[in-house]
Amino acid sequence: xxxxxxxxxxxxxxxxxxxxxxxxxxxxxxxxxxxxxxxxxxxxxxxxxxxxxxxxxxxxxxxxxxxxxxxxxxxxxxxxxxxxxxxxxxxxxxxxxxxxxxxxxxxxxxxxxxxxxxxxxxxxxxxxxxxxxxxxxxxxxxxxxxxxxxxxxxxxxxx
Numbered sequence: 001x002x003x004x005x006x007x008x009x010x011x012x013x014x015x016x017x018x019x020x021x022x023x024x025x026x027x028x029x030x031x032x033x034x035x036x037x038x039x040x041x042x043x044x045x046x047x048x049x050x051x052x053x054x055x056x057x058x059x060x061x062x063x064x065x066x067x068x069x070x071x072x073x074x075x076x077x078x079x080x081x082x083x084x085x086x087x088x089x090x091x092x093x094x095x096x097x098x099x100x101x102x103x104x105x106x107x108x109x110x111x112x113x114x115x116x117x118x119x120x121x122x123x124x125x126x127x128x129x130x131x132x133x134x135x136x137x138x139x140x141x142x143x144x145x146x147x148x149x150x151x152x153x154x155x156x157x158x159x
Contacts (some may be wrong), residue, residue: 003028006106009056013079015126019116027116032107036060036099042082045096049086051107055079058103063096075100084127087113 006028010016016024034053036042042053045065055076062074062082073095076082086093087110108116117124 006031009079009106010054013054013081015081015123015130018122019120023116023119027108027112028106030109030112032109034105034107036103036105038099038101038103040099040103042097042099042103042105043093045093047093049083049091049093049110051109052081052083052087052113053097054081054106054108056104056106059100060103061098061100063098064094065096070096081130084113085131088117088127 003025007021007024010019010024010028011021016027019027031054033056034042036058042060043049045063055078057078060076060082061072062076063070063072076097082097083093085091117127
């Protein structure tokens with residue numbers, strides 16, 4: 001894939017659509033193309049976060065370790081960004097990401113990602129919006145799971 005192809009892919013992602021092409025070219029130039037086979041791990045829960053990944057082709061699953069075993073909590077596809085939480089919050093990876101098919105990514109290092117957010121407030125706002133959406137979805141799922149658990153507890157209690 002050429003540098004210009006990378007710029008076009010980045011421009012197609014809503015998060016980066018309003019950034020001038022010269023800046024996208026710099027981002028693409030400082031990023032790294034990585035490919036993963038099906039079931040190959042991009043990164044593991046608990047590892048230090050040193051980069052975000054943009055899905056160029058293929059799909060991936062976000063898997064969280066739980067006391068009862070791994071749970072798939074989300075699926076990723078083309079133009080999705082993953083791994084930004086660990087670098088933005090400076091915390092270990094919150095999940096494991098596994099290629100669901102042959103996967104092509106653009107790996108954006110922590111410094112390049114921060115430079116992008118610093119230079120373009122709309123990217124920071126877009127990331128905040130996406131994270132808020134994820135938090136909302138998590139809250140909805142947690143509320144539903146809590147209600148089901150409460151129903152089960154009440155149904156199995158003394159009558």
